Amino acid sequence: MTTTADITAKYQQYVMPTYHPPSLALVKGKGTRVWDSNHKVYLDFVGGIACQNVGHCHPKVVAAIQEQAAKLVHVSNLYYNEHQGALAEKLSNLSLGGKAFFCNSGAEANEALIKLARLWGSDLGKYEVVSMKNSFHGRTLATLAATGQTKYQDGFEPMPDGFFYAELNNMDSFKGVVSDRTAAILVEAIQGEGGVIPATPEFMQAVRALCDKKNILLFCDEVQCGMGRTGNWFGFQGTGVTPDAFSMAKSLGSGYPVGGIVTGPKLADVLQPGKHASTFGGSPLASAAALATIRVIEEEGLVERAADIGTEFQEALGDFVEAYEHVKEIRGRGLMIGMVFDQPAKPFAKILAENGLLAIPAGENVLRLLPPLNVKNSELDEALEIMDDALAEWHGVEKPSDEE
Ligand SMILES: *Cc1c(COP(=O)(O)O)cnc(C)c1O
Secondary structure (H helix, E strand, O other): OOOHHHHHHHHHHHOOOOOOOOOOOEEEEEEOEEEEOOOOEEEEOOHHHHOOOOOEOOHHHHHHHHHHHHHOOOOOOOOOOOOHHHHHHHHHHHOOOOOEEEEOOHHHHHHHHHHHHHHHHOOOOOOEEEEEEOOOOOOOHHHHHHOEOHHHHOOOOOOOOOEEEEEOOEHHHHOOOOOOOEEEEEEOOEEOOOOOEEOOHHHHHHHHHHHHHHOOEEEEEOOOOOOOOOOOOOHHHHOOOOOOEEEEOHHHHOOOOOEEEEEOHHHOOOOOOOOOOOOOOOOHHHHHHHHHHHHHHHHOOHHHHHHHHHHHHHHHHHHHHHHOOOEEEEEEEOOEEEEEEOOOOHHHHHHHHHOOEEOEEEOOOEEEEOOOOOOOHHHHHHHHHHHHHHHHHHHOOOOHHHOO
16 A cells, blocks of 8 residues: 555656655645545545545446447547537536536636637637636636636736736726627636625626626636536526527536636537647546536535535534634625635634644635535535634634533
């Protein structure tokens, strides 16, 4: 058996140090739990960063992947495959009623949106994309340019041209940013990496109105907040707007890499043969994984469940705001939850992990909680208990709940 030291040593010698060295190597997962290389078990509220909306190794997703892997893995998009059309149909029916394009990651999906905007706008003299400050859209050059956080761009200049930034929940910030050249406005219905910050319905509706008035496309990045996590299939559905297209990835294939975009009818046929492509996109295996994931979400009623238990869990977490000085606010929608502190969240995440709960920071002072949508009530209670202990430890106090 490979030891933790062996695993760590190989990373240090052979894997580029693009990530801060993790303290754990994970070797197994089931539902809400993962096991590390020392056989310690954790409640996983990271889920591969919002990729495990149906939990680790869901039997139905595993079966679909195993069956398809033994039958046909990949043939390219030079041929039709059995599942891609069915997946596109499903996603279209759940959202905008247009057509889908498939790729392999969130960045690629947003890249496809940006190319779609430019092609649509090419005869209109429109090519600019306005995204939000503090957003996150990926690490390719174009999506990095759309990402409104200079810390990710530093050292990679010059950024591609045509990217401008407004502020989430601030309509005034569009003044002087939107022009006749603006092709699209790109928004996360809930900013994920930026700190779990929901866009208000009023803001989303005002952006939609601005887009309609100026003939601008509205795009939503659903890579993190999609697939039921917020208590709607897609985050924008909770804000009362219909975008012209949106991107997906993360939880779409339960961790099997698959990304894509879905359009409304207006943009369904903009990308004609030769205009965009992906070798692996929507492969038989990727499409089977995504279809199985969607089926599980439907069969287990997980969209409704995310809404219901999300509200309950957020209320329970609200007690920590009363009880602990460093906890300032609980925010989010459904099971996309941020715990806001008065200081960096990273040291707290470390204490949580030692106590058996995995959760990651988002932004500087926010801890992100992303349990699977089929997390058990008992597991949420267990997580609350671990958090209570860890908060007391972090604050250097007795648990207020133990004092009577
Ligand atoms: C993770 C993320 C991306 C990038 O996805 P990758 O699969 O890492 O390329 C883009 N947008 C949002 C909102 C994300 O959370």
